[in-house]
Amino acid sequence: MNTETLKIESISHIRMATGIPLPPQPLADTLAQLDPPRAYVADSQPPAGDIVEPDGYEQGEDGQWRPAWSVRDYTDAERAEQLERARADALARLNADYDAAARPLLRDYPESERLSWGTQQAEATAYRAWQDAGQPGAAPQTPALSAILAGRNGTDGNETLAQLVNAVLARAEAFIAWQTFTGTRQRGEWAIQAATTPEAALAVTWERLTAR
Template structure:
């Protein structure tokens, strides 16, 4: 709905407040996404969906690699990634891949501070009781 259409409806004060809240939350989410974009721009969504599994496997493998007690943990996701990365002639090891995965995971873990900031701002918007309060909230 356009601004003009919204105002033509003669909205109540509550409807106006709710509309301002919705737009502020969209603004906050857009700012959050813009900050995330440089971190994820090179990664397709389908790959991003495997990050939790990659991180879990990498940490388990490196923990095992440190003392090599018992059988090595299964790393099916990383094994397949490594096959694809190495092709016919590659020399990257599972340990090297695990270290790269952990490095990226740490970078994304730091980014979660911005996730918390987004959540804090959205919570403040939802709690606001006046348009003026909402207008003071910014990324």
């Protein structure tokens, strides 16, 4: 290194600049006698800190040149930005993992059909209550289920409305059980939003929330 310009130079460059036929690895004393003086630069581990950047070179009390470092803490704005970025990343990861876990339950049903599940469940629940009560009077109206049943049976099917009701309620029970995980996802979202450090936000994961 050139101790005046503080720029790293190769031995071949020093030879050309000084006209001196230096060996491949000249002694430190030889480099120090050049004009301008040169010196070897020792390795130096960067210090601890929020933001650590190279800041030229400095000569220690032992005469050895080492890299110098600029160290500073994050500003309040930088800390706030990091926290918001970590919250966004953690929430995106949580939602993706939640969707992946729900996929086995939902993958066989298009979204347009899932939109009718509430109506199907309401009709099936009313029909089951009528059955459990001993079927008094006329059966409750089930326009959605009746239309679905007609489509399922076609011209040669023999599925009954009672069987369809059983299937709808079984699926509804499975979906209701899944809502426990919906609550778990929401709990994770609250924890992420309440996190006060990036590390705390990123520590909220689907795996940890569902670990038993």
